[in-house]
Amino acid sequence: MTLAMDVQKLTKVFYGKSGLFSGPPPQVQAVKDVSFEVAQGETLGIVGESGCGKSTLARMLVGLLSPTEGRIAIAGRDLADNAGRDPAEFGRRIQYVFQDPISSLNPRKTIRQIIEAPLKLLHNMPKAKRDARIAEIFDAVNLRHEFLTRYPHEFSGGQAQRIGIARALAAAPAILILDEPVSALDVSVQAQVLNLLAQLKDDFNLTYLFISHDLAVVEAVSNRVAVLYFGRIVEIGQADRIFSAPKHHYTRLLADSAPVVGRALTAPEKANTELPDPFNPPPGCAFADRCPAATDICRTEVPPLRRMTAGHDAACHHPIGQ
Numbered sequence: 001m002t003l004a005m006d007v008q009k010l011t012k013v014f015y016g017k018s019g020l021f022s023g024p025p026p027q028v029q030a031v032k033d034v035s036f037e038v039a040q041g042e043t044l045g046i047v048g049e050s051g052c053g054k055s056t057l058a059r060m061l062v063g064l065l066s067p068t069e070g071r072i073a074i075a076g077r078d079l080a081d082n083a084g085r086d087p088a089e090f091g092r093r094i095q096y097v098f099q100d101p102i103s104s105l106n107p108r109k110t111i112r113q114i115i116e117a118p119l120k121l122l123h124n125m126p127k128a129k130r131d132a133r134i135a136e137i138f139d140a141v142n143l144r145h146e147f148l149t150r151y152p153h154e155f156s157g158g159q160a161q162r163i164g165i166a167r168a169l170a171a172a173p174a175i176l177i178l179d180e181p182v183s184a185l186d187v188s189v190q191a192q193v194l195n196l197l198a199q200l201k202d203d204f205n206l207t208y209l210f211i212s213h214d215l216a217v218v219e220a221v222s223n224r225v226a227v228l229y230f231g232r233i234v235e236i237g238q239a240d241r242i243f244s245a246p247k248h249h250y251t252r253l254l255a256d257s258a259p260v261v262g263r264a265l266t267a268p269e270k271a272n273t274e275l276p277d278p279f280n281p282p283p284g285c286a287f288a289d290r291c292p293a294a295t296d297i298c299r300t301e302v303p304p305l306r307r308m309t310a311g312h313d314a315a316c317h318h319p320i321g322q
């Protein structure tokens, strides 16, 4: 197995403003001690509710945010640790596809200018080569070449997302971070974009990190899935095992709310659906107050991520069926 990405102990702390006499500034640990590996050609799904740290994690993985602690290695090379990062090096290896396709494209630039930018900035490519590359990418995402002279507002959501994907591919990355790439689209268009992404993965030998709150979509596209809760990975393993035989009570809660395509990831109504206060995190497991199996240890000690079965880890003091 060749590793595309190796993430070790990634943590991001945001600091609030402190008052003059009110002690140290408040902190939010948006991502805590997150480690995972992604094999080349694999799709790793990252699933979690709003506020669990998905965007913060994604922004660190593409170099838009620097981690407070931890490291990110791509194809064996360290790209970020707390000492620093090189945005161009990130850009050549890993690209980001945003949730909201139209607002993620600069409204004052033509589509050609948008797609050309990474070719100039990251690869210093001469004009003739740029034109050939743009034509190749546009064919790959099934867009008509006459669209190149138009502006982002002239496109539907599905077309704009194809343009966003084309822009990401132009840089010839090995890895795409897909951050809720179909959540803003109609269900019929979602399927087209998901099929296109599957095709492009084969055509360009890509590795995907697919971030979503939509359990059904994540299950459909991923080889493996990581479940994020309150900034930590609470379970990670093969997609089919994660949802059919979860080990963490939070994952079971998610899986029990029977996945339907397009269904938002919400817990059943009977459960306490509040996330803990990020400014005042609980000392133990962040899920303890919602968990049917919680005991005293859960309220005092954070459970470490432990091997449950081959390739299946969960962070729980009382894992299901163990």
Ligand SMILES: Nc1ncnc2c1ncn2[C@@H]1O[C@H](COP(=O)(O)OP(=O)(O)OP(=O)(O)O)[C@@H](O)[C@H]1O
Pocket (backbone or CB within 6 Å): 014, 015, 028, 029, 030, 048, 049, 050, 051, 052, 053, 054, 055, 056, 057, 278
């Ligand atoms: N710049 C920031 N400053 C302070 N706190 C932040 C900042 N960005 C995120 N947070 C906090 O970090 C936590 C994780 O936020 P994040 O946006 O990464 O979650 P998310 O899972 O992507 O949510 P959503 O799906 O709603 O975007 C939240 O408690 C959020 O309030």
